[in-house]
Amino acid sequence: MLLLSNSFNIGPITIQYYGMFISIGIIAAVTYAAFEAYRRGENLDHVINMALVCVPLGIIGARLYHVIDLWDYYIQNPGKIIGGSGLGIFGAVIGGAIGLLLYCWWKKLPPLRWMDIAAPGLILAQSIGRWGNFFNQELYGYPTDLPWGIYIEPSKRISGFEGYTHFHPLFLYESLLNLLGFFVLVFINRKFGKKLMEGEIVMGYIMYYSVVRFFLEGMKIDVWTIAGLPTARWISIIGLVICAGIIFFRRYYLPKRRQQ
Numbered sequence: 001m002l003l004l005s006n007s008f009n010i011g012p013i014t015i016q017y018y019g020m021f022i023s024i025g026i027i028a029a030v031t032y033a034a035f036e037a038y039r040r041g042e043n044l045d046h047v048i049n050m051a052l053v054c055v056p057l058g059i060i061g062a063r064l065y066h067v068i069d070l071w072d073y074y075i076q077n078p079g080k081i082i083g084g085s086g087l088g089i090f091g092a093v094i095g096g097a098i099g100l101l102l103y104c105w106w107k108k109l110p111p112l113r114w115m116d117i118a119a120p121g122l123i124l125a126q127s128i129g130r131w132g133n134f135f136n137q138e139l140y141g142y143p144t145d146l147p148w149g150i151y152i153e154p155s156k157r158i159s160g161f162e163g164y165t166h167f168h169p170l171f172l173y174e175s176l177l178n179l180l181g182f183f184v185l186v187f188i189n190r191k192f193g194k195k196l197m198e199g200e201i202v203m204g205y206i207m208y209y210s211v212v213r214f215f216l217e218g219m220k221i222d223v224w225t226i227a228g229l230p231t232a233r234w235i236s237i238i239g240l241v242i243c244a245g246i247i248f249f250r251r252y253y254l255p256k257r258r259q260q
Contacts, residue, residue, distance in 0.1 A: 006135045018132035022087070025125030026055055032121030036189075040117065046109065047117075054099035054118075061095020062087035069224045069231070089126060090235055096122070112199035119205040120185040126209075127178035133171035141168030141219035148172070158221050168219055177212045184208065197250055203243035210236035210243075 007016045034047045065088030067074050067081055074081050100118065104111040133139035137156040143149075149166030157164070185208070189201055214236040217223060223230045 006137075017135035021132035021135075022129045025128035026051075028128055029118070029121035029125035032124060033118050036117045036120070040113075042117070046103075046107065046114070050100060050103045050114070050118075053103045054096040057099035058092040058096035059087070061098070062089065062092035064088075064095075065091025090232065093122070110198065112202070116189070116196075116198060116201035119202040120182055120189065123178050123185065123205055123209060124182040127175045127182060130171045130175040130178070134169070139171040139174070139220075141170045141216075142221060144168050161221065170216055170219055173219075174212065174216055177216075178209070181205070181208045181212070200247060203247060206239045206243045210240040214240075 006018065007014050009015070030047060030051045033051075034044055037044055037047050063086070066086040069088055070086070096118075097115070100114060101111055103109070104114055130139070134150075137150075137152050140150055140152055143161060143164035144166060146168075148169060150169040150172075151165055152167050154162060161167075185201060185205060188204060189196070214233050217230045217232045217236070220230070223232065225231060226234055
């Protein structure tokens with residue numbers, strides 16, 4: 001079986017595929033946000049300046065989530081906490097959202113409007129970034145004999161599954177579903193934009209990704225759990241319920257209250 005390399009060289013420089021795909025995803029997200037901001041008549045300087053705040057905080061949040069997820073490993077290897085590989089998307093979203101809120105507070109911008117501008121690009125970045133997991137041979141599920149099962153090298157197999165060779169390519173499932181989510185959000189934004197309330201695109205993103213992650217999490221091996229349920233499922237349920245509740249409250253409950 002041909003072994004998969006996780007890097008390549010350009011002269012003396014070594015490029016990690018994982019970092020490359022993360023970077024391409026970030027560029028795609030910022031590019032989309034710039035086009036959407038231009039379409040809405042916003043100042044494009046805010047897109048670049050916001051990215052300079054959101055991207056670093058997103059990376060810090062992503063790393064922090066990953067370290068907490070694998071705390072039993074990192075408590076034994078503290079030197080790998082800083083500079084090691086591994087990111088968690090929920091941490092990235094939270095960190096990036098904090099950065100956006102701080103920037104909007106500083107510049108006195110409407111945060112929900114700018115979250116709507118950023119959300120479709122974010123899920124596009126996730127779709128692209130997941131291919132870094134392919135080259136690292138991570139984010140795979142239980143063993144499978146399906147034709148699209150991915151071969152995992154023995155050294156990358158999770159303990160207890162060393163005897164299996166092919167596994168569900170969860171990175172691929174999520175990448176394709178995220179790409180579909182990008183097109184769905186763009187379609188809704190362009191088709192129904194005038195009827196939407198500010199914040200409903202980003203809440204649509206949260207609800208869509210929550211459903212995707214909830215179901216895919218059940219296919220993962222050895223996940224971080226709370227009270228017997230994968231932590232990512234808890235986060236997905238909370239995100240889905242809160243966003244659905246906000247939409248219902250703003251669209252149906254408040255208007256009825258005002259009519260009384």
